[in-house]
Every structure is written in C-alpha cells, then in structure tokens.
Amino acid sequence: MSDAVLDARFAVRWLTAAAALIDRDADRLTELDSAIGDADHGSNMRRGFAGVVAILEGAPPGTPGAVLIAAGRELISKVGGASGPLYGTLLRRTGKSLGDAPQVTAGELRSALDTGVKAVQELGGSAPGDKTMLDALVPAVEALGTSFDAAAEAAEEGARATVPLLARKGRASYLGERSIGHQDPGATSSALLFAALAEAAR
Amino acid sequence: MSDAVLDARFAVRWLTAAAALIDRDADRLTELDSAIGDADHGSNMRRGFAGVVAILEGAPPGTPGAVLIAAGRELISKVGGASGPLYGTLLRRTGKSLGDAPQVTAGELRSALDTGVKAVQELGGSAPGDKTMLDALVPAVEALGTSFDAAAEAAEEGARATVPLLARKGRASYLGERSIGHQDPGATSSALLFAALAEAAR
C-alpha cells in the first residue's frame, strides 16, 4: 500500500483528481452513453464534480468522512439522472462510515467504501453482472485490499468486462440483446474514480 | 407549316402528347422548382394533365375550341398553385377564342393562342422578362407564324433564356438576386407544351 496520509486533504485531492479525469473524459462517457443510453453521462458527471470542486475549494470540511459526505450531497443535488443518487449515495455512505476521524487507515477506507458500494446495490436494486457501475466498483473495493493501484486496475478491468454483458439495469436494459458489445458508461466513470484515488495516494 | 388537320382530335392529340412529356419530365420540373420555388411544379403539372387526359379519354368534345376549354377548366379545378389558374386560363381563353368551328387553320390557332397568352399576362400581372412561363409562351406564339417546329424551338430557347434573369413574379421573386442562374420551371413546362404541339402536328 502507499504511504499516503488519508486525511481530509487526501479526500479533497482524490475528488479533485476525479473531477479532472472526468472533465477530460466527459465526451467519451457521453459517447458510451449514447450507444446504449441517452448521451448524458459525461455532462452529468462533469456538472456534478465541478460542483464538488467548487464547494471543496472554499473551506473544505476537516475530516475525510465529512469531505465525502459533502461531496455526496453535492452530487445528489447537482447531477440528477441515475448516476446522481447512486454516486451521491456511494460517497455519502462511505463518508458516514468513516465517522469523524481526522485521519483513517487504508483498511478503514476500504471497509467504508465497501459499505458505500453495498448502499449503491441496495438503492439501485442491482448486482455485479447487471452491466452497471457495480461491475467496476465491486472488484475495485475487493482489490483495495492489495493496493490503490490494484484497485484502479481492477476497476478499469471491471469496466472493460462489461462489454460482453447484457444489461439488466438502467437505460441500457431497454436495448435487450443490443446492449451487448458496448462498455457501460457508469462502470467507466467508476474506473476514473479509482484511477483518481490511486493518483491521490501516489 | 404542317398539313395537320386542326380539329378536335388534333387538340386531343396535342394535350395527350403534352401529358406524356410532362409525366416524363415531372421530376425535372420539380427539381427546377426546388431551386427557386417550392418543389411542386412537376407534381402540379402531372396531376393536372393526368386529369385532362382522363376527361378527354371518354367522349371528348367535338371541336378543338371545346376541347381546350374543357382542358383549361380541368386544370383550374385540379392543379391549384400559380400554374393551375395560369395554364387553365391559357387553354380556356385560347379555346374560347377558337369559337365552335370543328376545324381551324394554323393562323386561327396562333391568334387564339395569342389571346390566351395575353390573358395569362393580365391574370398574372406579368410580362416577358419577369422569368415566368411568359418567357417561353410569348416567343413561341410569335414563331408559330413560321411553323409548329419553330414555335417549339422558340419556346425551348425562351425557357433557357430565363436562366440569367432575375425573377420579378411568382415565388422565385422572393429570392431576389439568388434567383439568377436557374431556369424557370413554368417556362420549362411551357416549352413542353409547344413541343407536344409540334409533335401533334407531325
């Protein structure tokens, strides 16, 4: 694992890096969503994470948990769509689970993220294999036991592995068989989230 | 001049030939109208002359005048647009001017057509040089003094000569300078009318 100090500033670094990656890849996310969805995932994520950066730029909260909770709330009230409540819940529940410690261990972060991802599953009524963000999130949290880089790689691989899947949740499910052969946009943005986490930990 | 007998059957032959030429060239007429009008001249003329053929197929009137009057009426009640009343008036007034003679001379036809064309000018408030059907009709009637073939050629030439003109009447006038460089659809259909006349006289 890295030697990063997992404090509020780390959380801010993580989310700021995520915002930058999302901004860079927004058109690709929209392109993916255009194939099996409604062509808005890139602009949704960009709008949401721009909001997150804006609120963290002022006086960010003093604990990593509080940073994630604030970011989750911002996503919920800025994004809309399926990804807003889902990513908002992911961050909020992860943050809540971290409690008010000013600094956490990698193991604590992993277990908090695990709680966050379970909350996404519950809210979305979905499971890995449904061709959603969970196909990146679940293996990423799993691999976090090894390292931040391994988690990023697992997320990326999980996203790529959605290509042959038939979608059972979200808009892509409307396409039935025609959803096969396309990478899920939400899984792709989840991979960016974990790439940013690894970057923040470096 | 040709030796054709200008009776009711001649008039029917003329209009039937005109209908065939119009049917053949309808798409070209619409294409021309598409450039400087509203892309309906071909279907307007085809609909009108199909109607004319239909009424003449049964028991056509017994004089050339009556045939042209009936055809003109049919155009007025089938075509609509600018060309319906104008061509309808052309045939109706030409027919009226022929009176009820069972057979007429080429000179009589020419002078009747002259009356018909004048009626078109009056109805349309237009004159040669405005880039309309008159730019084919007027020289054609003029050349009818020589021969049917000369009239057909003059009409064809008149139609071509509309290309550099700036339209002052009809829809093409809305385009102002942009009407220059296109052949007028109505002048083009008028040339077909005189081509059919030459054909009927052969």
Place this chain on the structure above:
Amino acid sequence: MKMLINVPETVVADALRGMAAAHPELVVDVENRVVVRRDAPVAGKVALLSGGGSGHEPLHAGFVGPGMLDAACPGEVFTSPVPDQMVRAAAAVDSGRGVLFVVKNYTGDVLNFRMAAELAEDEGVQVATVLVDDDVAVTDSTFTAGRRGTGATLFVEKIAGAAAEEGMPLERVEALARQVVAGSRSFGVALSPCSTPAKGGPTFELPDGQLELGVGIHGEPGRERRGMMTSREIAEVSLDAILEDLSPRLPVLVLVNGMGATPLLELYGFAAEVRRVLDAREVAVARTLVGNYVTSLDMAGCSVTLCQADGELLRLWDAPVRTAALRWGR
C-alpha cells in the same frame, strides 16, 4: 428522406381522414377537401374562410372552430387549393351575412381565391378578401409578387374570427383584418431545409454550420446564407429586420413560431431572447404565443411575428377561441 406516409399522392387525404377521426366537432369532407365547423352556417354571423397549400399545419384546418375560422380549404403540399374548394366551403358557411376570405399573399393563392370569389359571388355569396403579407424578408414592390404571408395569418384569423363571432358586419370584420395586416411583420430563419413528399428529399441544401435568413414557409431558400448563430443573435437579426419596417407605438402581440422540427425546448429559449431584445428596444409586449403554428413540414428554424394591438385588437385576441390548435377563454 423517410416520412410517416403511405404514398406521396395521398398525404392530404390521409391527414383529413385523421382529422375526421380526432375531431368530431369538425365536418371533414375528405373527397372535396373542405373542413367546416360542425355548427356552420352560424345564423347572423359573418363567415371566415381560409386555406392554402398543406404542409403548414396546424394552419389552417387546425384553426377552424368557434372564434376563428368557419372553414378551411387545404391544397396539395405547398400548392394553393383550387377554386372549387373555396366555392363549396363558402356555400357551406355563408349565413347570408357574407364571407371573408383570408388569403396569404402568394401568386397561386391570390389567383385561386380570386377565381373562387368570382364564382361564389355568381352564386349570390357576398365575398370580401384580405391579403396577408407580413414577411419583411421580401421586398415589397408593384414590380414583384409582394411580401409573403406567414405568421400574421394566425393573428388575422384569430382577431377577425373573434370579431365575426361577436356579430360584427362584413365590412367591420374586413377592416379589422386589414388593421391586423397593416400592423404585423414577420421574419423567418431556417436551420435546415424541409423535405416535401413529392420531391422525397430536401428542397435545398444547407451545410452544417450555416443557416438561411429570411426564409419563407415553402422550403424556398432565404435571402441570405450566414454562418451559424446563437439563439440570441438570431433574435437580434430577426427583430432588427422587423423593427426597421415597423415602429410599434402600441403594445405588441408576439408569435414565436416553430417551423416544424425545432424542439419546443429550443423555441422557448428563443422566446426568452426575443423578449430580451424587445425589452431593450422598449417595445411593450402585451401577449406572447410560443409554438408550432405556421410550419413548413419538417424544417428546423423559427419565425417571429409582431402585431401592433390597440385595445380592441387585444380584446379580440383574448376573446374565447375553440379550435384544434388554439383554444382559450370561456
């Protein structure tokens, strides 16, 4: 070009069958192409009759009903109707107090309605005609066909229709219609051409990144091609053209009209820019109507119409109307 049709030859008849199915309050004569309000002729009322080429729906058949038109005569796509239609419709709606023909100023419409008026008068119907010519994109001159009739047609039909419904005599209804025409100006912009069923494809080419300024509603190109503009710039150019010709001293009725394929979302956004420009030029706005009313098949684009309205015109505009496409009051 794909269209939701059977064959090009039957589009108008098919649409009339659909109108008959959807609007029992109208009498739709599919064969003769006449749409009449069911209670016509209305005793003691001047009748309003309009018509024109199809492809501009809901104009005119969508405006038949109490408070607006008594009858509409749809022609083929972009082709004016034939005189027989108007003669038949006039006979069906005349209560003895006369019929006002509302005619958009196009050679075809003018000629066919003129012939119809003569024939109807022969049959004892008193006919008055008002020509609508509001499009400032076209230079008006006695040496041309004159300005085109576009969006102002809706104002004329609504306001004259309300006057007729109130029982005003033909001369008064006609005078009010002329007042609306005199005080109305329009300007249209195309972002894409339209496709007619007869042609089966676009009536002109408009490359990406370009638009046509000063277009009409028949798929004809406009007066000028320019690089793509924002909604704000289009509002400015359109209103500049209109206000150069009309300096409203009274509050205006505003029609923000879609050409057919422009989403209502965009049209409302454009309406916001139109209002912004009018506010900046200190033109008072009395009413604003936003929607697809005078269309050009599947053309993308918009037009703006201003109509200067005194107290009486405003009252007549607000008066109840009950048609397929325009309904309010009572």
Place this chain on the structure above:
Amino acid sequence: MKMLINVPETVVADALRGMAAAHPELVVDVENRVVVRRDAPVAGKVALLSGGGSGHEPLHAGFVGPGMLDAACPGEVFTSPVPDQMVRAAAAVDSGRGVLFVVKNYTGDVLNFRMAAELAEDEGVQVATVLVDDDVAVTDSTFTAGRRGTGATLFVEKIAGAAAEEGMPLERVEALARQVVAGSRSFGVALSPCSTPAKGGPTFELPDGQLELGVGIHGEPGRERRGMMTSREIAEVSLDAILEDLSPRLPVLVLVNGMGATPLLELYGFAAEVRRVLDAREVAVARTLVGNYVTSLDMAGCSVTLCQADGELLRLWDAPVRTAALRWGR
C-alpha cells in the same frame, strides 16, 4: 448538428425564461427550476407534481395549470431532476391535503423522486407516488428496470389532475392514477434519431431506408431495426404490440403522439391509420388526441398510447383543463 440555442449549458434555463415571458399564469423559478401554477397552493386540493428530464416538451411544464399539474420540475436534457427541486415544489403546492408525485419509470427519475419524497415527508408533506410504465417495447421483469414511462404520462396527469381539481382525497387521486397506468400501453417508432445539445449530434445512426421499432423518448435506439414502412404498416405493427399486452374491454382514449420533428400533416395521416386498425380489431375509440406532447427533441417518429377508460375516467378526461399545452372545457 445545428440547434436554436445559445450554449448547451443554458438550454433549460433559457427555456424557463421563455416560459416566464409567455405564461404569466405560471410562476417560473428559473434558478431553482420549478414551474408552479400561480394560484398554488390551492386550498383543499391535493397537489399533483411531476418532472423529468427536459427534451420532452410540452411534458411536463406545459401541463401545469388548473385541471392538471400543480408543479413541474424540469431536469437537464434527458436527465431526471434532482431531489431539491421536488422538495421545493412540493412545499410550494401542498395545501395540507398531500402531494401526488407522477414519476415516469426510469432509474434516475425513480431514485431522485424517492429521495425527494423522503425529504418532503420529513418536512411534514404527505406524499404518494405513482410510477408510469406503459411502453410495451420493453420487457417487464423484476430483473430489469421495468417498462419505460412514455405517452401514458399525459393520461395520468390529465385524469388525476381533474380528480384533484374536484377535491378528491389523496388516496382516491392516487388510485385513479394507478388505474390509468394499469390500463395504458404505448409503442414508439423512430424515423430519425434526435440530437442532444450536450452531444451536439445524433444519439445513434439510422440509415436512410430504415426505422427503429420500440424506441423510447431519450434518443436510445429501439428493440429492432427494420426496413422503412408505410404509415399503415407502422400503425399495424404498433397496435399489434400494444394489443398483445392489453385487450381493451372498454372504449379507449387514443394518443397519437409526435416525437418532435414529424410534421403534423403526417401525424394526422398516421392517426387515420391507427383508427383504421382499431376499427378492424373492434376496439371502440372514445377520444383521440393528435399532436406533439411527449417528445424526444428533434426525433422524427411517433408513438401510440391507448388508455382503457371507464365512465369515470372518461368524465375526468373531458373535465376542463387549462395549461400551456392542453386546454379544453369551461
């Protein structure tokens, strides 16, 4: 792809400014994206609230007014609104008799409205929610997101709105809304894709000579691509799909809906074919509504919705309504 916009980021706010300019009878909160009827909260009346992604206009803001919705919350284009909007709107329209959320069945809408309901209830507002899921093109199963909500939304909002206007309690209004959902089915066809401002181009490719059967209203491709069909064939295929799922024993309300860019002329022609098929299958038609009501930006195409209506539903359908896009009665 050319659009009548300023920049993609402001399309929704721009449209709301335009609505504010055109509709003084509505309170339009541009910043918070809430549209509310001016007389809200109406004492003693259950309030109806809906919303969803923008791009489907006139749905939903065009249906705010007496006899239909009390408030609408427009999201970004094709993106469900956020909970804050519904919480704010609910507070503005609740008279104390509760609020019914009308939600189209999409994951985003379901989740955001669910969160909003929880937050509004925390603030003491009684909330009931009805999910609209009428699109038979989508297989319904607990292992999927379920059927999409499309055209039936208009029936639900109109009929439940009329019930609320009559003073019925929340449970009754909700039950009627559920009855409409249970008795409604839709099917949609695209002749062209739509273009979203964010993407700046078409959301999928549809070659000339082909159409998409079973499309939704968010620019997603349909279930099946086929060679181009006539209006008559499209009516047959659409109604086959609907009637396979619904065997109406009562007269139906019919919505013949345009996706946005299909000319009204074509839509009425399609309505004629829809009626022909229903007559042939001996399905009685009570009412037919034709127009662009539940759109998908500039998509060309159409959808059909049938809603089985007993005497009470029919009475509520006919009841007065006064909104920007739907108006009749009184």
